[in-house]
Amino acid sequence: MLAWIIALSLLVIQMINLCTILIMIFRRRDEPIYIIAWTMIMTFIPFIGFLLYLLFGHGPIIKKKRTFLDEIEELGYQEAVDLQLEMVEQTSANYFPYTSLIEFNLNYNKSVLTRYNSLTYFSDANDKYEQLMKDIEQATDTIHVLYFIIRGDHSGKALIEALTKKAKQGVKVRLVYDDGGSFLTPSSVFKPLKEAGGIVVKHYPAKFKIFTLNWNYRNHRKIVVIDGKIGYFGGMNIGDEYLSKNPKYTPWRDAHLRVKGEMVKLLQLRFLKDYAAVIEEVADLDEVEQQIDRYFPPISSEEEEMYMQLVCDGPDQKIDHMRAAYIKLIMSAKKSIWIQSPYFIPDSEFLHVLKIASHSGLDVKIMIPVIPDNHFVHRTTTSYIKELLEANIEVYFYEGFLHSKVFIIDEEMATVGSVNMDVRSFSINFELAAFIYHEKMTSELVNQFKTDQLNCQKLDWNYEQSKSWFMKAEESVYRLLSMLM
CATH class of the missing domain: 3.30.870.10 (Endonuclease Chain A)
Incomplete structure (x- = not known):
């Protein structure tokens, strides 16, 4: 009897593997080398191979939520198509070699060319953290934060403390963190911010801290937008190791940018779209839709002429x-x-x-x-x-x-x-x-x-x-x- 059960189980596993392989071939049409590799894994280690495919190979399960944010993005793209060539032609001849790259990013990636921006470059996280905390302290209206990693160490707690203080003052604080990148961070770290009225959302959280079919698809972006006027993005997460406080990873070298100008609008839009994709209820977006000028304020005329494009990508896109x-x-x-x-x-x-x-x-x-x-x-x-x-x-x-x-x-x-x-x-x-x-x-x-x-x-x-x-x-x-x- 036991032999029959084992034989039947192996047959079921092989049938599941075969169906999965056929789906890869006829449904997903992945690269041949990709299909061959997964076929070998599921053939030589059948059950484990199938579980690995569920974790790493099936593709993200994403429910599309079309909102007014998509309409804003599409409108911005259409306007850019009309103005792009004219803007490039008016630019200094120094950048003519990159006209083709600019047009490619616009046409292929829908990346709008922004003109008036000012940047501050940080190669050391200590400098970035110090400036970020100053900007948070001076915030008067909204703070949006998205990080792949927020540790539960001194740096993470300091950020949450600063955000909590602003939330108590009436500033609208929204925070998204990746549940995979911040897997070891206790939820209790974010409790003070929630109690102060801040909104905290996980990106693709694991069920019972164990498993989710989207576990492999992580939000690796780092975005902060303050009052719709100041933005941060780059490679630095929130953790003591970024400050070279972990001897194992010292010295730590990184690159991050603080931006003011037109690029901030694109960062704001990117944050809100990521936020909208993971919140269970979209009611909070009604406030954004009804107060567009609050979240996308006019750009100061003080910014210098600095051309930039923001290219974004993710597994929710059909092309890389x-x-x-x-x-x-x-x-x-x-x-x-x-x-x-x-x-x-x-x-x-x-x-x-x-x-x-x-x-x-x-x-x-x-x-x-x-x-x-x-x-x-x-x-x-x-x-x-x-x-x-x-x-x-x-x-x-x-x-x-x-x-x-x-x-x-x-x-x-x-x-x-x-x-x-x-x-x-x-x-x-x-x-x-x-x-x-x-x-x-x-x-x-x-x-x-x-x-x-x-x-x-x-x-x-x-x-x-x-x-x-x-x-x-x-x-x-x-x-x-x-x-x-």
């Missing part, structure tokens, strides 16, 4: 906007491509285009951290070093933890955001990045990159030859798995 934008960015380069990223796990197309750029004589540099915060991800990253060296791409190990997500082209334009140069950021996470067409701001990023080089080890073939057989085996296995997760 972010990956396409970065490939176009590489194709737009004429002299150099400099990249800083804590993780470098590109897909074949991205890597191929980067190699072509190097073989075409461009100066391609990639800077990654020597300190791993995730062994699996770090070992997968090191698996690409041999290919990069073979393509004459310079690879640098930053002697610390480098969390900066910066892409610099020709030392003239750059991107800063939440996007890592890996498959997860390109295809799985909700991300954003600013494309900055401004020499002065780019020069700050260039100078920082050159300063960081002084604290780097430039890799050569000695590094590859020193790898043990076990390390090479790890790299091979992890690299295969990384394409699925």
